[in-house]
Amino acid sequence: MTIMREPIFPKAPDTRGLERGTVLAPRFDAAGLIAAVTTHAETGEVLMLAWMNDEALRRTLETGRTWFWSRSRQEYWCKGETSGDRQWVRAAYYDCDGDTLLVVVEQEGAGACHTGAHSCFFRAFGAGGAGTTPGSASAAANGGGAGGRATS
Amino acid sequence: MTIMREPIFPKAPDTRGLERGTVLAPRFDAAGLIAAVTTHAETGEVLMLAWMNDEALRRTLETGRTWFWSRSRQEYWCKGETSGDRQWVRAAYYDCDGDTLLVVVEQEGAGACHTGAHSCFFRAFGAGGAGTTPGSASAAANGGGAGGRATS
Numbered sequence: 001m002t003i004m005r006e007p008i009f010p011k012a013p014d015t016r017g018l019e020r021g022t023v024l025a026p027r028f029d030a031a032g033l034i035a036a037v038t039t040h041a042e043t044g045e046v047l048m049l050a051w052m053n054d055e056a057l058r059r060t061l062e063t064g065r066t067w068f069w070s071r072s073r074q075e076y077w078c079k080g081e082t083s084g085d086r087q088w089v090r091a092a093y094y095d096c097d098g099d100t101l102l103v104v105v106e107q108e109g110a111g112a113c114h115t116g117a118h119s120c121f122f123r124a125f126g127a128g129g130a131g132t133t134p135g136s137a138s139a140a141a142n143g144g145g146a147g148g149r150a151t152s
Numbered sequence: 153m154t155i156m157r158e159p160i161f162p163k164a165p166d167t168r169g170l171e172r173g174t175v176l177a178p179r180f181d182a183a184g185l186i187a188a189v190t191t192h193a194e195t196g197e198v199l200m201l202a203w204m205n206d207e208a209l210r211r212t213l214e215t216g217r218t219w220f221w222s223r224s225r226q227e228y229w230c231k232g233e234t235s236g237d238r239q240w241v242r243a244a245y246y247d248c249d250g251d252t253l254l255v256v257v258e259q260e261g262a263g264a265c266h267t268g269a270h271s272c273f274f275r276a277f278g279a280g281g282a283g284t285t286p287g288s289a290s291a292a293a294n295g296g297g298a299g300g301r302a303t304s
Binding site for chain 2 (some may be wrong): 019020022024025035037039043044045046049060062069089091092093094095096097100102113114115117120121122123124125126127
């Protein structure tokens with residue numbers, strides 16, 4: 001038996017509502033998930049991308065910490081609950097078509113990545129020239145390359 | 153008839169290869185897609201999230217502009233080809249488990265968002281306190297909130 005429950009978040013009535021509405025109407029995908037990018041409140045660095053379902057998003061809003069849905073483990077996880085690398089929500093945004101969230105966090109501990117790196121994006125690729133070689137496992141992850149934030 | 157072709161990118165041999173390997177081994181999802189976050193090379197601002205398949209990623213690397221796969225239109229698109237809001241790749245990163253890309257770009261024109269906003273993340277939600285109310289449609293999108301990059 002499937003247990004139906006009330007949706008936690010509203011649906012946008014139409015494209016205009018989706019693009020211009022000022023009430024969060026997240027568009028979860030077929031698996032009930034929405035991508036959530038987290039960035040560091042102080043540096044602006046992109047830390048990680050993980051997935052929320054409606055309940056994870058509700059918990060995030062309620063607790064002020066980031067909650068996600070693990071696709072591999074099929075369970076909720078609160079970032080840092082085990083590692084101590086907690087994330088405290090300082091601001092949050094939704095995108096023009098409502099299918100991605102951006103969560104600005106204060107990052108506790110060593111960083112956001114389970115490998116111990118500050119950001120999950122610690123490896124560069126492509127031939128963008130100097131700066132695409134990863135330097136440290138932290139700030140270099142995002143500012144690198146010509147015109148990188150830290151140097152321009 | 154399904155036409156098989158050689159994969160464009162290698163697969164990581166195992167978890168260690170995935171997390172520590174220094175050659176890009178993107179993990180495309182069941183639909184053959186990988187999430188690509190773009191950020192502004194000068195400000196660090198998160199501009200948008202879109203999806204690449206292997207060929208879009210190949211084109212991005214080859215041309216130095218961002219190519220995506222449109223899930224709604226089921227076609228390739230080169231960012232800015234119609235609008236003029238082109239993105240020039242300055243650096244690119246892959247994350248710890250190889251299923252998200254971060255592309256640092258120079259953004260031409262008005263911005264990255266099809267609505268005319270500089271960033272797609274121009275609307276705040278939640279009760280993070282002062283600063284979660286969207287200010288302008290550009291820089292406020294990412295720095296907002298206590299400890300936002302621009303103010304800390």
